[in-house]
Amino acid sequence: MATHITDECINCGACEPECPNGAIAEGDEIFVIDPSLCTECVGFHGDEACQAVCPVECCIPNPDIREDEGQLLAKAVKLHPGQSFPAEDELDETTSRFRNPDWVNEGR
Numbered sequence: 001m002a003t004h005i006t007d008e009c010i011n012c013g014a015c016e017p018e019c020p021n022g023a024i025a026e027g028d029e030i031f032v033i034d035p036s037l038c039t040e041c042v043g044f045h046g047d048e049a050c051q052a053v054c055p056v057e058c059c060i061p062n063p064d065i066r067e068d069e070g071q072l073l074a075k076a077v078k079l080h081p082g083q084s085f086p087a088e089d090e091l092d093e094t095t096s097r098f099r100n101p102d103w104v105n106e107g108r
C-alpha cells in the first residue's frame with residue numbers, strides 16, 4: 001500500500017523533507033503524497049519516515065493502493081538509478097517496514 005495523508009493533516013511541513021523519494025508536496029488544503037513515488041520507505045527505513053515525524057500521525061497506509069514489499073523495492077530501485085539497495089531477501093527491520101516488528105502503523 002502506498003502511504004497517504006488524511007485530512008487530519010495540520011500542514012506543519014515536517015514530513016516533506018524526510019521522504020527519501022521526494023513523494024510529498026504541499027497540496028491545496030493539506031500535504032499530499034504522490035503514490036507513484038512512495039515506496040512506504042522500503043529500501044530506506046524500517047518505518048514510514050513521514051509517519052515517524054508527523055505530530056498527528058496521519059500518514060497511513062492507503063487501502064486502495066496495495067503493493068507488496070517486492071513491488072515497493074523495485075519502485076525504489078527504478079526511482080534511484082545508480083544507487084545500491086539490498087536484494088529483497090536481504091531487507092531487514094531497518095530497511096523494510098514489512099520486517100519491522102515495531103512497525104509504527106501496525107493496527108491501523
Ligand code: SF4
Nearest residue numbers: 019038039041048050
Ligand atoms: S512512506 Fe516514505 S516514501 Fe512514502 S511518502 Fe512517506 S516518507 Fe515518502
Ligand code: SF4
Nearest residue numbers: 009010012013015054
Ligand atoms: S507531518 Fe503530518 S501534519 Fe505535518 S504536513 Fe506532514 S502529514 Fe501534515
